[in-house]
Amino acid sequence: MSKTAGAELVQTNLNSLLSGEQGMNQKLLEVLTPSEMQVAEFIRSGMSSQEIANNLNVARKTVENHRNSLRNKLGIKNRGVNLRNYLLSLEQ
Numbered sequence: 001m002s003k004t005a006g007a008e009l010v011q012t013n014l015n016s017l018l019s020g021e022q023g024m025n026q027k028l029l030e031v032l033t034p035s036e037m038q039v040a041e042f043i044r045s046g047m048s049s050q051e052i053a054n055n056l057n058v059a060r061k062t063v064e065n066h067r068n069s070l071r072n073k074l075g076i077k078n079r080g081v082n083l084r085n086y087l088l089s090l091e092q
Contacts, residue, residue, distance in 0.1 A: 028090070031073055039066040044087045
Protein backbone atom coordinates (compact mmCIF):
# COMPACT_ATOMS: atom_id res chain seq x y z
CA MET A 1 0.00 0.00 0.00
CA SER A 2 1.39 3.40 -0.94
CA LYS A 3 1.83 6.16 1.64
CA THR A 4 -0.89 8.21 -0.06
CA ALA A 5 -3.33 5.30 -0.10
CA GLY A 6 -2.50 4.52 3.52
CA ALA A 7 -3.05 8.11 4.58
CA GLU A 8 -6.36 8.22 2.70
CA LEU A 9 -7.49 5.00 4.41
CA VAL A 10 -6.68 6.41 7.83
CA GLN A 11 -8.40 9.73 7.09
CA THR A 12 -11.53 8.02 5.74
CA ASN A 13 -11.77 5.69 8.72
CA LEU A 14 -11.07 8.45 11.24
CA ASN A 15 -13.71 10.69 9.67
CA SER A 16 -16.17 7.83 9.81
CA LEU A 17 -15.33 7.08 13.43
CA LEU A 18 -15.57 10.68 14.50
CA SER A 19 -18.91 11.15 12.77
CA GLY A 20 -20.31 8.20 14.72
CA GLU A 21 -21.01 6.06 11.65
CA GLN A 22 -19.17 3.10 13.11
CA GLY A 23 -19.48 1.48 16.50
CA MET A 24 -16.12 2.31 18.07
CA ASN A 25 -16.62 3.51 21.61
CA GLN A 26 -16.64 7.33 21.86
CA LYS A 27 -14.80 7.11 25.18
CA LEU A 28 -11.98 5.27 23.42
CA LEU A 29 -11.66 8.11 20.92
CA GLU A 30 -11.20 10.52 23.80
CA VAL A 31 -8.28 8.62 25.35
CA LEU A 32 -6.28 7.78 22.22
CA THR A 33 -3.74 10.18 20.84
CA PRO A 34 -3.97 11.06 17.13
CA SER A 35 -0.91 8.89 16.48
CA GLU A 36 -2.46 5.94 18.31
CA MET A 37 -5.64 6.38 16.30
CA GLN A 38 -3.63 6.32 13.07
CA VAL A 39 -1.77 3.18 14.12
CA ALA A 40 -5.03 1.54 15.25
CA GLU A 41 -6.57 2.18 11.83
CA PHE A 42 -3.56 0.71 10.05
CA ILE A 43 -3.68 -2.33 12.36
CA ARG A 44 -7.39 -2.76 11.64
CA SER A 45 -6.62 -2.73 7.91
CA GLY A 46 -4.18 -5.62 8.43
CA MET A 47 -0.85 -3.85 8.06
CA SER A 48 2.30 -5.07 9.82
CA SER A 49 4.33 -2.85 12.15
CA GLN A 50 6.95 -2.39 9.43
CA GLU A 51 4.33 -1.41 6.84
CA ILE A 52 2.80 1.08 9.27
CA ALA A 53 6.24 2.50 10.06
CA ASN A 54 6.95 2.94 6.35
CA ASN A 55 3.61 4.70 5.78
CA LEU A 56 4.07 7.03 8.73
CA ASN A 57 7.78 7.53 8.10
CA VAL A 58 8.68 6.51 11.65
CA ALA A 59 10.76 3.74 13.18
CA ARG A 60 9.23 0.30 13.65
CA LYS A 61 9.93 0.63 17.39
CA THR A 62 7.70 3.72 17.46
CA VAL A 63 4.84 1.69 16.00
CA GLU A 64 5.48 -1.09 18.51
CA ASN A 65 5.33 1.50 21.31
CA HIS A 66 1.97 2.69 19.97
CA ARG A 67 0.75 -0.91 19.84
CA ASN A 68 1.73 -1.38 23.49
CA SER A 69 0.04 1.86 24.44
CA LEU A 70 -3.14 0.76 22.63
CA ARG A 71 -3.09 -2.54 24.50
CA ASN A 72 -2.70 -0.72 27.82
CA LYS A 73 -5.47 1.78 27.11
CA LEU A 74 -7.78 -1.00 25.89
CA GLY A 75 -7.02 -3.09 28.97
CA ILE A 76 -5.60 -6.00 26.96
CA LYS A 77 -3.30 -7.73 29.41
CA ASN A 78 -3.15 -11.12 27.68
CA ARG A 79 -0.44 -10.99 24.98
CA GLY A 80 -2.27 -13.83 23.22
CA VAL A 81 -5.13 -11.51 22.28
CA ASN A 82 -4.86 -10.45 18.64
CA LEU A 83 -4.93 -6.64 18.59
CA ARG A 84 -6.38 -6.42 15.08
CA ASN A 85 -9.26 -8.75 15.91
CA TYR A 86 -9.91 -6.86 19.13
CA LEU A 87 -10.02 -3.52 17.29
CA LEU A 88 -12.32 -4.97 14.66
CA SER A 89 -14.64 -6.31 17.37
CA LEU A 90 -15.12 -2.74 18.69
CA GLU A 91 -17.10 -1.93 15.54
CA GLN A 92 -19.78 -4.47 16.30
